[in-house]
Amino acid sequence: DAGVIQSPRHEVTEMGQEVTLRCKPISGHDYLFWYRQTMMRGLELLIYFNNNVPIDDSGMPEDRFSAKMPNASFSTLKIQPSEPRDSAVYFCASSLTKSRGTQYFGPGTRLTVL
């Protein structure tokens, strides 16, 4: 079975540019999570969805960040405009309602903002 798929795996962009990260959760999973990982702050939850509906976006750092889940098999995390401090690895994870806590993570997108 395919796991969580993320694209791109690496993204290098210049400050001020728009960045869009993509995620395809495991088929049948009804929860989707976006995390950011940095050396300084560790693994932080940005936002999570249940059945395509955003449940908690309290971890989204600023209005420059937005996330959507138009259907059960696709989600995006957008940063506009991007800043150097947004450089991090962004992970998407998915899980089933009955498996609280057992989240399956994608390989991540390493974002570098110059």
Add this chain to the structure above:
Amino acid sequence: GESVGLHLPTLSVQEGDNSIINCAYSNSASDYFIWYKQESGKGPQFIIDIRSNMDKRQGQRVTVLLNKTVKHLSLQIAATQPGDSAVYFCAENGNDYKLSFGAGTTVTVRA
């Protein structure tokens, strides 16, 4: 705010020895705890979990211990192998689906 933290950032262990990774949590409302393993360049991977009504749970070569009195969680890895080299995170969960991750412990296995 309350958070999950780890006692030691790094652990070096001889191949074949047992490893113990510790974690302290502060949110007394948490009732579910999970250990994740993250290898270089990959996303975290679920290892084992334990609910607050248990104090011990065993998996394949791994054991998780929970001491609610002192809010302490540990992961024991038996007969550590080179493939066990990774960063290990503990995470806690309350009554929702949000996980709070600790800072992580880097485990290095010496041949």
